[in-house]
Amino acid sequence: MPRRRTAAAAIDRRRFCVMLGSYLNQGAKLERAAGTDDRGQATFGPALAVRCRKQRRGRLALTSQDATRLQETVYYLMTPVSEGDKLDGLVVKTVNDWVGLNGGQTGYKAVV
Numbered sequence: 288m289p290r291r292r293t294a295a296a297a298i299d300r301r302r303f304c305v306m307l308g309s310y311l312n313q314g315a316k317l318e319r320a321a322g323t324d325d326r327g328q329a330t331f332g333p334a335l336a337v338r339c340r341k342q343r344r345g346r347l348a349l350t351s352q353d354a355t356r357l358q359e360t361v362y363y364l365m366t367p368v369s370e371g372d373k374l375d376g377l378v379v380k381t382v383n384d385w386v387g388l389n390g391g392q393t394g395y396k397a398v399v
Contacts, residue, residue, distance in 0.1 A: 318373040
């Protein structure tokens with residue numbers, strides 16, 4: 288038999304959603320991968336506006352010739368996203384679960 292939610296649990300859930308909504312105070316354009324065309328090029332569906340939090344990360348990579356600065360952006364979202372989708376016109380490289388303080392999945396962490 289499924290467990291019934293208590294009123295206190297419902298209130299805690301609403302507070303958490305309000306708090307998370309204030310954290311996700313930026314926007315992004317999400318284009319889901321739809322497949323490939325007759326030439327093998329990736330095709331994408333219509334763009335959707337999603338709420339997110341963007342964090343830019345830079346790192347220094349050493350090559351045989353010189354040092355190169357690599358830039359990547361991490362998107363924190365509640366909307367499901369997959370590898371191969373586009374966020375703000377850039378292809379998503381990796382997607383991980385965004386785990387909250389309670390140990391449960393809060394959303395998604397996508398790196399482009």
